[in-house]
Amino acid sequence: MAEAVALVDTLQNWTVLDKIIIPTKNPDKKLIFGKGNFEALTEKIKKLPHVTAVFLNVERISSVTKKELEDAWGVKVFDRYTVVLHIFRCNARTKEAKLQIALAEIPLLRSNLKTEVSHLDQQRGGSRYIMGSGETFMEIQNRLLREKELKIRSALEKLRRKRSLLRTQRRKREFPIISVMGYTNCGKTTLIKALTGEAEIQPRDQLFATLDITAHAGYLPSRMAVIYVDTIGFLTDLPHNLVESFSATLEEVAYSDLLVHVRDITHPETALQKASVLSVLRNLNLPSHLLESMVEVHNKVDLKESYEPTEENALAISALRGHGLEELKEEIEKKILKATGKKILTITVNLQGPQLSWLYKESAVQEVEVMPDDGTARVKVIISNSAFGRYRNLFPNSKFFVP
Numbered sequence: 098m099a100e101a102v103a104l105v106d107t108l109q110n111w112t113v114l115d116k117i118i119i120p121t122k123n124p125d126k127k128l129i130f131g132k133g134n135f136e137a138l139t140e141k142i143k144k145l146p147h148v149t150a151v152f153l154n155v156e157r158i159s160s161v162t163k164k165e166l167e168d169a170w171g172v173k174v175f176d177r178y179t180v181v182l183h184i185f186r187c188n189a190r191t192k193e194a195k196l197q198i199a200l201a202e203i204p205l206l207r208s209n210l211k212t213e214v215s216h217l218d219q220q221r222g223g224s225r226y227i228m229g230s231g232e233t234f235m236e237i238q239n240r241l242l243r244e245k246e247l248k249i250r251s252a253l254e255k256l257r258r259k260r261s262l263l264r265t266q267r268r269k270r271e272f273p274i275i276s277v278m279g280y281t282n283c284g285k286t287t288l289i290k291a292l293t294g295e296a297e298i299q300p301r302d303q304l305f306a307t308l309d310i311t312a313h314a315g316y317l318p319s320r321m322a323v324i325y326v327d328t329i330g331f332l333t334d335l336p337h338n339l340v341e342s343f344s345a346t347l348e349e350v351a352y353s354d355l356l357v358h359v360r361d362i363t364h365p366e367t368a369l370q371k372a373s374v375l376s377v378l379r380n381l382n383l384p385s386h387l388l389e390s391m392v393e394v395h396n397k398v399d400l401k402e403s404y405e406p407t408e409e410n411a412l413a414i415s416a417l418r419g420h421g422l423e424e425l426k427e428e429i430e431k432k433i434l435k436a437t438g439k440k441i442l443t444i445t446v447n448l449q450g451p452q453l454s455w456l457y458k459e460s461a462v463q464e465v466e467v468m469p470d471d472g473t474a475r476v477k478v479i480i481s482n483s484a485f486g487r488y489r490n491l492f493p494n495s496k497f498f499v500p
């Protein structure tokens with residue numbers, strides 16, 4: 098119920114006047130309430146003079162049901178899908194987010210069309226051809242929708258290619274990619290802001306504040322540069338594959354080196370939220386090591402007195418107050434090194450030799466400490482196992498140690 102209210106409150110100028118919990122039957126069925134409940138509900142709605150809409154907190158209702166309820170109550174009726182879409186519409190800033198919303202609306206338009214046409218047909222008896230075009234009204238509308246959909250898809254495809262290009266470039270430059278994901282409003286954006294120190298990032302106390310996937314650079318304790326990817330929040334009972342913004346998030350998740358799962362442990366339904374996120378992830382056929390290495394973060398601990406995670410391996414933090422971030426970075430670094438098959442080493446090189454320039458080319462040099470007395474330098478590098486093997490073949494007498 099709290100979440101349903103939060104969804105409505107996220108929309109400007111919308112307020113909840115009254116709320117009620119009643120059982121629903123199969124939402125695919127035309128009648129989703131029992132007769133008695135339906136009558137009680139109708140009476141309740143009629144008694145509220147200022148009500149302008151009814152929000153049924155179910156995944157989706159069919160357009161037939163929607164029409165029937167709207168006729169009975171004389172107000173608009175929304176389900177989770179339409180409310181979330183509306184939030185998206187209000188929050189969309191970029192071209193991509195706007196296109197994604199337009200695409201997510203197509204199935205709604207299509208099912209509305211069906212209801213509309215069946216009404217027309219009842220009125221006029223059977224389908225008719227429009228002005229000798231050889232197409233019925235339904236066929237024309239369907240064709241227009243199809244054309245619209247194709248246009249949106251191809252525009253989105255262009256943007257997606259751009260994103261995949263960026264991804265390839267990130268890969269080439271060997272920045273490990275860390276996807277920060279979790280339920281909506283759990284603090285993903287706040288955490289990325291804290292980890293990267295990027296001042297322009299704006300977290301908001303709102304469901305679906307973030308609608309675009311963005312990448313932000315940050316540093317781990319050994320000064321390894323990484324990319325944090327901010328993603329769209331999850332929500333229970335939503336057809337995630339239908340909403341393209343989610344698909345893009347899920348695609349991005351599959352390409353990362355590490356997943357960080359942020360949880361708002363102050364939320365009354367935090368356990369349910371976790372289960373919901375994990376169940377979407379499990380259905381994605383992600384490489385199993387990504388799921389196994391996932392870092393679970395318990396956020397907003399500043400609001401709880403002396404909080405201790407019950408889950409093993411979970412890290413307690415406050416993204417807002419900056420608690421526990423050093424431990425989190427250490428943990429991320431450990432897992433990134435493992436995932437990418439890299440190690441951090443300090444290698445002693447002779448400054449007269451070619452070692453240093455070789456290391457600059459083949460590894461990520463973090464620090465160079467020159468020893469003026471003997472013409473050597475200690476070079477701290479992040480290097481892949483294979484590159485280090487080659488280094489040792491080329492320079493067999495080299496000295497190195499793990500810092």
Ligand SMILES: Nc1nc2c(ncn2[C@@H]2O[C@H](COP(=O)(O)OP(=O)(O)OP(=O)(O)O)[C@@H](O)[C@H]2O)c(=O)[nH]1
Pocket residue numbers: 280281282283284285286287288299300301302303304305306307308329330331396397398399400414415416417418
């Ligand atoms: N008290 C407290 N509030 C936090 C903390 N982290 C985030 N918040 C608040 O939680 C709200 C949501 O934060 P965001 O970072 O926008 O959350 P998000 O997960 O990016 O949300 P969406 O993009 O909407 O899915 C904001 O009001 C934050 O200030 C925390 O550690 N402590």
Ligand SMILES: [Mg+2]
Pocket residue numbers: 285286287300306307327328
């Ligand atoms: Mg966000």
